[in-house]
Amino acid sequence: MPRYLAGRLAQALAVLWAAYTVVFVILHVLPSDPITLQLSAGGADISQLTPTQLHILKDRYGLDDPILTQYFHGLWNALHLDFGMSLTQNVTVGSLITDKVGSTLELTLVALPLMVIGGIGLAYLASYVQWRPARTLLARLPAVGVSLPQFFVGLLLIQAFSFSLHWFPATGEDGWRSLVLPAVTMSLLGAAMLAQLLIRSFADTWREPHIATARAKGLSRGTVQLRHVLRNASLPALTLLGILLGYTVTNAVVVESVFSRDGLGQLAQRAVLGQDVPLVQAIVLIAAAGFVVVNLLVDLLYTLLDPRVAAAARAG
Amino acid sequence: MTGPNATGPNATGPNATGPNATGPDNDVSASAVRPPGETLVELAGLSVGYRQHGRLVPAVDDLSLVVAAGETVAVVGESGSGKTTAANAILGLLPSNGVVTAGRITLAGNDVTGASDRVLRQLRGPFVGLVPQDPMVGLNPTMRIGAQVGEAVRRRGVDRRLVPAEVREALERAGVDQPAMRARQYPNELSGGLRQRVLIAIALAGHPRLIVADEPTSALDVTVQRRILDHLASLVRESGTALLIITHDLGVAADRADRVVVMRRGRIVEQGGPREILLHPREDYTRHLISVAPALSHAGGVVPRHTTTATPVSAPLLRLDGVGKDFRLPRGGESRTFTALDDVSLTVHAGQTLGLVGESGSGKTTALRIAMGLEPPTRGRVWLDGTDITGASWSTLRPLRRRFQLVHQNPYSSLDPHFTVGQSIAEPLVSFRVGDRASRAARVRELLDQVALPVSYADRRPAELSGGQRQRVAIARALALSPELVFLDEPVSALDVSVQDQILTLLARLQDELGVGYLFVSHDLAVVAALAHQVAVLRNGRIVESGPAATVLTAPAQAHTRELLDAVPGQRFAADLAGATVRPPGETAPGPDAAGSGAAVGPSLKSESGAAVGLKG
Known part of the structure; x- marks a missing residue:
């Protein structure tokens, strides 16, 4: 097991390094002049600068150095969580992110259980209910959830629950009430995707031969579903859950702008629009790190839930 | 073939339980079939079909069968003969599209035809237990062995504290070594044979009156198969449990059953004691099954086709x-x-x-x-x-x-399901760039002919073929390059x-x-x-x-x-037979290699099996 763990950790670090490298290459090496890009992002026009001024500026941002030096310098700093100065705002990237990350984290932590409970709950019901019309209805529901765009769901919820019913505020970040609508919006797509996969998985598991063994013991449908079907059916959903969580920052971009929340998503959007290279780089790395950590957890969870994977892990 | 149970002429036969179960001579024939013990299961004129695309596809047709306490009955038939459907009907485990279209199922004196799952579930466990077909997939992969056996124990209302001890005992009785350690293991840590023993332990743990064993060992090696079947048979004898074995191998049935029921296409062909069935089969189909069971057709000996003992001289x-x-x-x-x-x-x-x-x-x-x-x-x-x-x-x-x-x-898995038969067979030719389109098509026709499949099969896909036909296609593919x-x-x-x-x-x-x-x-x-x-x-x-x-x-x-x-299954029966009929008094029981003593019975079995040639193919 320690070897398996070490292997997974090494993989995670390799993914992070690759993410940094890809972002660096795209932002620095692709044919667009990084100096112009960064200077104009900083509000300066390159044609009005004297060569001396240009040189001073380049020196300040380290743009004079050879590309490899810049790369390793940046990598070294990134390892120390130092992402440099933002080009558009006169503060460090680190302080900008620590400012905003809390709001997004809060949103995600509320949305995640909603997503898991909603997805599993719907699939569990759809698989358990015997009455055909209800069963069909429940089984079709996730397709609707998957096909609705997130911003549309958000606007719909605002219309219904803030403007008509006045239950929750439409925007802002003020207490738990302001978290409800964004969290529901954020979780809906994931829940629908999870449910879609799980309904299929439940049906497949019910047809497995070992279910016949369980039923032949004389166990009730409820017991069979809870003790024998649920765990086996959830295994394929675990991978999907990891992927869905990886999309947190992407989701936050949409949800935070619909509900005017000032989080990482909004920050990312502004950074891209303002061509704030260090900030974009940092946010991409954070998203990648989140993805990597979540999938590392999923891999470890697999070894807990599936003894076959655990056996392979011990062997590998 | 006409109706499976030749009902009329042969009044001596004990097999007239088929279509005329309610006929006037029912009493006579039924008493011949009905064994002395208490009746546990009675299927009367049972017909089961599967709803598929709005059509009802019949699987079991007019099946009448009785299993009494303590007896071992074997239902023998090829895949598609409806034997597993019959077993599932007894357990109340028909798939959701399975429908009982006629007849009655009586378990322990209760008519359970069309009963709800809630009612049937009361009978599963304490009344009837199942040993399923494939031990590799018959156990929950994410649950410890002990917990899986424990469920069957707790079903009897055993005190929670006593469950672990009963689990160990059930495992031990089923022939699982180190039961305490095995109980903590997961199925993937056990061999196929051990998993089958665990499944037997689960069935036994419910203390059922009847165990249904559906092809219990066909996924296992012959030696393991024999050990497990012997063990199951002895457990059943000791505890007085009845056993219903479902198998495609007449040899397996002959070695262990008190009564053999031969099924084909959902109907009973004939039934009776193993001796009657094997020595005096009335139906061509039974003779055919005897002829293909390796040990039965050669009276207990494994007889090699090639008898030369010379070592080949070629390089x-x-x-x-x-x-x-x-x-x-x-x-x-x-x-x-x-x-x-x-x-x-x-x-x-x-x-x-x-x-x-x-x-x-x-x-x-x-x-x-x-x-x-x-x-x-x-x-x-x-x-x-x-x-x-x-x-x-x-x-x-x-x-x-x-x-x-x-x-x-x-x-079932070695042919690409998206390829037609012709494409599969031609693939090696394409891969090695042999011939052009026309010559490849000709070669495919030639190969199909060689493996005795109609040329028209070239356009079919594997899903439309039976297992035997698929294997013929795989053979044709292997021969494509004339290796x-x-x-x-x-x-x-x-x-x-x-x-x-x-x-x-x-x-x-x-x-x-x-x-x-x-x-x-x-x-x-x-x-x-x-x-x-x-x-x-x-x-x-x-x-x-x-x-x-x-x-x-x-x-x-x-x-x-x-x-x-x-x-090799079927030998014990053949050897018994040889011993009983030929062996002079005082001679020791013939071993499996005692071809001499077996040969005397051989002709009677063999000549009859010879008549079945027309059925092959």
């Missing part, structure tokens, strides 16, 4: 020379290795068959992979027609691959006995016609006997015995070979 086509293979063991870290093969030397001659026999784990698959160049040996050399191919690279081996081909074990050597990896073990016989006959015919050499890997000596000129017996990675089939199979020198021979 060998394939030669393994002192081959060994070590695998690094995952746990332990250091240089601990597992020797899968040790000093294995084999030769396959042109136009001849080498049968490589062994239980699972004996190293036969590793030997096959090394012979095909898929895996490098740790020691020794591999020669193909005088060329040393040991550790040859993919590109050096590639041109040689035309000369040797493989037929896989499982025809000199074909590797046969358990080519019939996934098939019904009757289909096995057809495929083996086909392989023998192709060898005669095309002069192709076979390396035939199998765990079943009876199957190997049908094809092999030479036999090598593998055990724990070493060859324990080898030589001409005629010698090894009739006069085995090693205990392990004898054990494998003894495991």
